[in-house]
Amino acid sequence: MFDNLVSLFVMVSLGVCFQLKRPGNISPSTAAHVINTSVVKFFFPAFCFKAISAADVSRDVLLLPLSAMITVSSSLLISFTIYTIIEKLTALNKKEKGVLILTSSFGNITFLGLLLLTDLYGKNAAGYVLVYDLLAINPLVWLVGTTIASYYGNREKSTIISPLRTVLALPPVWALFAGFIANFAGLRFPSFLTKTLELISTPIVPLMIFSMGLTLKIPKLKYLIISIPAILTKLCLGPLIAFGVALLLNIDGLALKSTVMEAAMPSMILTLIISSQYKLDHNLNAFIILSTTIISLITLPTVAQLIQGY
Numbered sequence: 224m225f226d227n228l229v230s231l232f233v234m235v236s237l238g239v240c241f242q243l244k245r246p247g248n249i250s251p252s253t254a255a256h257v258i259n260t261s262v263v264k265f266f267f268p269a270f271c272f273k274a275i276s277a278a279d280v281s282r283d284v285l286l287l288p289l290s291a292m293i294t295v296s297s298s299l300l301i302s303f304t305i306y307t308i309i310e311k312l313t314a315l316n317k318k319e320k321g322v323l324i325l326t327s328s329f330g331n332i333t334f335l336g337l338l339l340l341t342d343l344y345g346k347n348a349a350g351y352v353l354v355y356d357l358l359a360i361n362p363l364v365w366l367v368g369t370t371i372a373s374y375y376g377n378r379e380k381s382t383i384i385s386p387l388r389t390v391l392a393l394p395p396v397w398a399l400f401a402g403f404i405a406n407f408a409g410l411r412f413p414s415f416l417t418k419t420l421e422l423i424s425t426p427i428v429p430l431m432i433f434s435m436g437l438t439l440k441i442p443k444l445k446y447l448i449i450s451i452p453a454i455l456t457k458l459c460l461g462p463l464i465a466f467g468v469a470l471l472l473n474i475d476g477l478a479l480k481s482t483v484m485e486a487a488m489p490s491m492i493l494t495l496i497i498s499s500q501y502k503l504d505h506n507l508n509a510f511i512i513l514s515t516t517i518i519s520l521i522t523l524p525t526v527a528q529l530i531q532g533y
Contacts, residue, residue: 258433270427369500462484
């Protein structure tokens, strides 16, 4: 796990170097947009279909979305309460509050979680990660997350139909459903198609981590203080809630380990896109993603050790 986290920081550093040097006179924002669009529209759907169509879909796998929704909803409520109190006592503005609520609740499930969980628990963990993310976290991000962002940002207030359309328009969601159909139907694919899907899936993690480096900025001193509750909620309280929920739902084994580790992941990279769309504090968002990722060098191995016997 440690080697993977160090590799992550090397990739982020390369993104920062690109931002500073601008090779080919390409702006970092343009490069990030091309990478993010390519991953969401092309690379990631192929991976979703490949992983789910070959996964062992059990009762615990299907309970993961419920566990994720309870965990994230609890984190949203806790962070909202904390930052409402802080807002009354300090000069916290709405754009900052919106970012802090989002980043304290939504984790980097697929792009980092996928890398670490398959390293820890083998390829079988991939199915758990994708179900957790695409059937719970992604719908919550686009339905609840965008509603929060629109309230605290400068865009028009969103309706339930708009984010729902966004979720249904995501190619990975349809690839996930197609993967389930292929799985339940017992379909088997020729080896060349399986190999093609593997090749298409390979660049996903390095591309998204490199993209994060393209957006990092030097943080303000204020960020260091106001981000502490969000960081603690994301990295410490989140996995504790997930562990309790898993026990209540009678989830055990690899499914329990997966749901707790996924809840312990640092803040979600996708929140950067939402911050930009709804004109929240983009720099604060990038700072919290980087901070939680750095601190997770300590917290993730600790959580993995604590749940090892379950």
